[in-house]
Amino acid sequence: xxxxxxxxxxxxxxxxxxxxxxxxxxxxxxxxxxxxxxxxxxxxxxxxxxxxxxxxxxxxxxxxxxxxxxxxxxxxxxxxxxxxxxxxxxxxxxxxxxxxxxxxxxxxxxxxxxxxxxxxxxxxxxxxxxxxxxxxxxxxxxxxxxxxxxxxxxxxxxxxx
Ligand code: 4NP
Numbered sequence: 606x607x608x609x610x611x612x613x614x615x616x617x618x619x620x621x622x623x624x625x626x627x628x629x630x631x632x633x634x635x636x637x638x639x640x641x642x643x644x645x646x647x648x649x650x651x652x653x654x655x656x657x658x659x660x661x662x663x664x665x666x667x668x669x670x671x672x673x674x675x676x677x678x679x680x681x682x683x684x685x686x687x688x689x690x691x692x693x694x695x696x697x698x699x700x701x702x703x704x705x706x707x708x709x710x711x712x713x714x715x716x717x718x719x720x721x722x723x724x725x726x727x728x729x730x731x732x733x734x735x736x737x738x739x740x741x742x743x744x745x746x747x748x749x750x751x752x753x754x755x756x757x758x759x760x761x762x763x764x765x766x
Pocket of ligand 1: 613614615619
């Protein structure tokens, strides 16, 4: 069982989208049983909230349900995951600051690093204060990133060979 936590700032837009997308891809590929997927925020601002309606609606249009409730990522959570996937560089630095040790720090990666068509240091842009287009773009970026991440994990962990 491989455990992954996607992390953004509020855990209501980008990381719930990545979580929903990853679960959707895993289901399509019959790999659900081999993974545990969660998401969290570096802030406490939206704890308990469902995903933003704008994220939910663009994902629903493509048949992807977003079912998470917002939670905050704590230092102790590093021990619960094999991979901690940050949506942007700010989230990555926040995670690095609370990582308890080198083993934890090594679990942190930027999502877009796994998309071969992106610059590996690119952010998933924060859509919160923008228009509907931004949410569609976040969804596209999450799909490309999660597809790349899964390819990487399948090869790294010899899944489906
Ligand atoms: P997220 O987006 O980090 O993708 O969930 C945001 C959600 C809320 C806020 C900022 C970004 N906020 O300022 O409340």
